[in-house]
Amino acid sequence: MTLLHTAAALRDLPRRSGARAVVMTMGALHEGHATLVRAARRRAGAQGQVVVTVFVNPLQFGAGEDLDRYPRTLEADVELALAAGADAVFAPSVDEVYPGGEPQVRITAGPMGTRLEGASRPGHFDGVLTVVAKLLHLTAPDLAFFGQKDAQQLAVITRMAADLNFPVEIIGVPTVREDDGLALSSRNRYLSAPERRTALTLSAALFAARDRLTAEEALRARAACTAHAAQDRSAALAALGEDRAAADAHAVAYAAAVPRHAPSVARAAARAVLEDAARLDPPLVLDYLALVDPSDFTEISDAYVGEAILAVAAKVGTTRLIDNLRLTFGAESPASGAASGYRDDAATGHQEAPAPAPAARERSAPATAAPPTPPPGPLGATR
Numbered sequence: 001m002t003l004l005h006t007a008a009a010l011r012d013l014p015r016r017s018g019a020r021a022v023v024m025t026m027g028a029l030h031e032g033h034a035t036l037v038r039a040a041r042r043r044a045g046a047q048g049q050v051v052v053t054v055f056v057n058p059l060q061f062g063a064g065e066d067l068d069r070y071p072r073t074l075e076a077d078v079e080l081a082l083a084a085g086a087d088a089v090f091a092p093s094v095d096e097v098y099p100g101g102e103p104q105v106r107i108t109a110g111p112m113g114t115r116l117e118g119a120s121r122p123g124h125f126d127g128v129l130t131v132v133a134k135l136l137h138l139t140a141p142d143l144a145f146f147g148q149k150d151a152q153q154l155a156v157i158t159r160m161a162a163d164l165n166f167p168v169e170i171i172g173v174p175t176v177r178e179d180d181g182l183a184l185s186s187r188n189r190y191l192s193a194p195e196r197r198t199a200l201t202l203s204a205a206l207f208a209a210r211d212r213l214t215a216e217e218a219l220r221a222r223a224a225c226t227a228h229a230a231q232d233r234s235a236a237l238a239a240l241g242e243d244r245a246a247a248d249a250h251a252v253a254y255a256a257a258v259p260r261h262a263p264s265v266a267r268a269a270a271r272a273v274l275e276d277a278a279r280l281d282p283p284l285v286l287d288y289l290a291l292v293d294p295s296d297f298t299e300i301s302d303a304y305v306g307e308a309i310l311a312v313a314a315k316v317g318t319t320r321l322i323d324n325l326r327l328t329f330g331a332e333s334p335a336s337g338a339a340s341g342y343r344d345d346a347a348t349g350h351q352e353a354p355a356p357a358p359a360a361r362e363r364s365a366p367a368t369a370a371p372p373t374p375p376p377g378p379l380g381a382t383r
């Protein structure tokens, strides 16, 4: 295992015959990061090379955020990276990454980067993309792995790589969770025990939405089946018994009376959990709950069919946490998760097999970057 601190040393790192994969982190590594490194190791293979970067990037922190207190644990990080299969750790100083001080030329994340996280943390994604672009140049990988826990980050990075022709495959890895559902995050270290209990309501809200959506879709599926059987209603009643027939009638009446509104149903279920969480001690202070189209992170309507991302951000005490879950809407599709299994980065088409890990894995497919949609503009709608 090689620990490198300078761009020059990284340049001198001999390439191996197989693919080079990079896992970029801000350190304070945990099982989520280890999962990324293991995924990188699997893809790169024995002949390949896995480089982990550890850099707390000042450019992506706003004034008043936690740049100064962000945990720095390099020695333990190197051990964890090695155990997970990394060949090298690149841990540069701020001066090494920004030798000319604050860069005057930066990468801008565009409209997608102004929504949700971008709205709450103005300039955040420009800072992320600028350092990711620099780290891609410095590490020159064939593959780069990012977590779906940071769904919008994965989406803007994927979009940058596509829009700016970065010669790298961006690969998303499903969110790793504690057994009780909490998404692993370096910032979880800030939480006291009571704060952690409150923080659990983030994932609880997402799972409530998924469960409510499953029930809604099941009701409508039942109504659809019952309607088909209506031609031979007396035989159906005999076969089903009265309770079942009454339930079917209820389902049919519901489906007929209430137009499709599964996105609203899912949103409301999550919001109810978060509203209760606002009354806990310590309280959850919601930043946003949004159900968005993965291709641009705009809010979806009730007519939406396909996969969407339910994303949440909130503060508990002074700690800001985010989480998200992928939900599928539409007549044919089950709600999500267990039925559809883990999914990976739609833009790369690459599917990561869910690897066993000590922490529980995502119970449903979370956010991934979507294939770029053509923006309107001077290059025309057909671009």
Ligand SMILES: Nc1ncnc2c1ncn2[C@@H]1O[C@H](COP(=O)(O)OP(=O)(O)OP(=O)(O)O)[C@@H](O)[C@H]1O
Binding pocket: 024, 025, 026, 027, 032, 033, 035, 036, 145, 146, 147, 148, 149, 150, 173, 174, 175, 176, 177, 183, 184, 185, 186, 187, 188
């Ligand atoms: N629970 C997780 N599951 C999968 N990937 C994760 C998880 N947590 C972080 N990652 C990924 O690890 C990479 C490095 O993230 P980072 O170092 O910021 O860790 P983090 O735990 O997200 O930290 P923070 O608490 O500051 O958000 C990112 O691609 C991120 O999405």
Ligand SMILES: CC(C)(CO)[C@@H](O)C(=O)[O-]
Binding pocket: 024, 025, 026, 055, 057, 060, 128, 131, 132, 150, 153
């Ligand atoms: C991608 C990244 C390493 C850029 O600083 C950071 O945003 C992170 O750790 O998710």
Ligand code: BAL
Binding pocket: 060, 150, 153
């Ligand atoms: N994991 C995202 C990095 C950040 O919050 O700044």
